[in-house]
Amino acid sequence: MGIEQNIAYILERIEKAANRAGRNKDEIILVAVSKTHPIESILKAKECGINIFGENKAQELIQKYPLIDDVKWHFIGHLQKNKVKYIIDKVDMIHSLDSIELAKEIDKRAEKNQIKMRVLIEINIGKEDSKSGIYEEEIYSFMEELTKYKNLIVSGIMTIPPLNIDSDKTREYFRRMRQIFDEIKNLKYDNFDIKYISMGMTDDFEIAIEEGANIIRIGTGIFGKRIYKREGE
Numbered sequence: 001m002g003i004e005q006n007i008a009y010i011l012e013r014i015e016k017a018a019n020r021a022g023r024n025k026d027e028i029i030l031v032a033v034s035k036t037h038p039i040e041s042i043l044k045a046k047e048c049g050i051n052i053f054g055e056n057k058a059q060e061l062i063q064k065y066p067l068i069d070d071v072k073w074h075f076i077g078h079l080q081k082n083k084v085k086y087i088i089d090k091v092d093m094i095h096s097l098d099s100i101e102l103a104k105e106i107d108k109r110a111e112k113n114q115i116k117m118r119v120l121i122e123i124n125i126g127k128e129d130s131k132s133g134i135y136e137e138e139i140y141s142f143m144e145e146l147t148k149y150k151n152l153i154v155s156g157i158m159t160i161p162p163l164n165i166d167s168d169k170t171r172e173y174f175r176r177m178r179q180i181f182d183e184i185k186n187l188k189y190d191n192f193d194i195k196y197i198s199m200g201m202t203d204d205f206e207i208a209i210e211e212g213a214n215i216i217r218i219g220t221g222i223f224g225k226r227i228y229k230r231e232g233e
């Protein structure tokens with residue numbers, strides 16, 4: 001299937017999952033994860049109505065950014081502090097805030113650019129060594145620290161659950177995220193505007209929608225399989 005058919009199929013599945021959960025499909029934001037895919041594919045997706053793209057490497061985002069107009073970019077991968085300055089004026093949201101040091105750097109660069117940056121707190125919901133993100137137990141102390149950084153708009157939470165687990169277990173993790181969201185969403189600070197739960201990828205986005213996701217991040221389901229080059233090629 002081509003990108004156009006893939007998108008039609010994903011949109012149909014989003015609508016069905018939303019209906020099952022008694023939700024409106026229009027409250028679900030689709031981020032098309034274009035990492036490793038060429039600009040031609042991104043242009044094609046844009047023609048099909050996609051207007052938000054997700055990248056997880058600063059270098060790749062910088063290369064693609066000037067090649068397409070009138071779309072938004074979300075940064076979805078682990079972000080090194082020294083890369084913040086390259087992406088700060090290019091992205092609308094950073095999904096992967098995972099340390100106070102990073103918050104401080106984003107705040108500093110946002111101030112220099114005279115913008116406010118929307119950020120989501122990444123939660124390592126499965127407590128995996130291989131993943132970044134804070135543990136759920138840390139969320140309140142983390143958020144308290146974030147009140148200091150006035151050039152951030154703390155907008156919600158994001159997670160990538162453990163891979164290759166059965167779908168009931170995935171659903172439990174998503175449900176836990178929803179509980180955390182419900183606990184924090186009424187926290188009121190000048191720089192908080194908590195409204196997003198970013199969870200759900202190609203293999204689990206329908207479960208995520210059923211459990212309350214309002215941002216989903218889909219790569220493979222739209223662009224097909226990723227082919228990674230080996231280092232140095």
Ligand SMILES: *Cc1c(COP(=O)(O)O)cnc(C)c1O
Nearest residue numbers: 033056076201202217218219220
């Ligand atoms: C790659 C990636 C995705 C998309 O994954 P697919 O399984 O291809 O849909 C979503 N979120 C993050 C953070 C990613 O790195």
